[in-house]
């Protein structure tokens with residue numbers, strides 16, 4: 001399994017966004033987590049497609065776009081056109097997730113389905129075979145720098161078992177409160193793509209990105 005750090009630019013200094021992204025990219029981190037928030041599905045509003053288009057021009061990282069918006073199907077085409085590589089929609093926000101996932105694949109992008117902490121894994125019963133990634137929120141979505149919700153560890157474990165029992169290779173991404181105190185638990189539970197916002201961006205962005213990149217590379221090396 002491949003382990004990836006996906007630094008969330010929600011915690012970056014937007015006045016120096018290009019520099020911040022370069023700092024993580026230069027350490028060899030492959031993914032970049034991009035949260036689009038609409039002020040409806042989640043309380044806050046982050047940024048939209050003009051920003052994604054601009055940063056696409058200066059970065060070759062895998063753009064891991066997390067649509068925290070109501071009726072995300074309205075924006076799938078624009079997300080793809082902006083330069084996303086992975087498009088993740090929330091099961092709670094979408095009336096026809098099966099159709100939305102198909103649309104993402106038709107546009108040549110990887111599809112992710114996201115679940116809030118208290119949303120049951122049963123939402124995945126008929127979708128798991130269709131997605132490339134499941135994003136499990138490990139905080140209630142909407143803000144960076146929140147505390148990891150401990151019951152999510154069991155949920156990650158349960159999902160990894162479900163994936164293995166079905167003979168799939170689906171990625172599990174965890175998002176929210178991932179830092180030095182929680183990283184071991186989510187890795188041991190079976191997550192392989194780790195979003196980290198406040199643990200990476202800040203005064204020592206490059207140093208933090210390198211620390212977690214290396215930790216994941218070592219973990220991968222020891223779990224072949």
Ligand SMILES: O=C(CO)[C@H](O)[C@H](O)COP(=O)(O)O
Nearest residue numbers: 008141142143145177197198
């Ligand atoms: O989805 C999110 C919040 O809703 C974000 O990805 C958030 O940036 C994670 O931040 P942190 O690592 O600081 O918890």
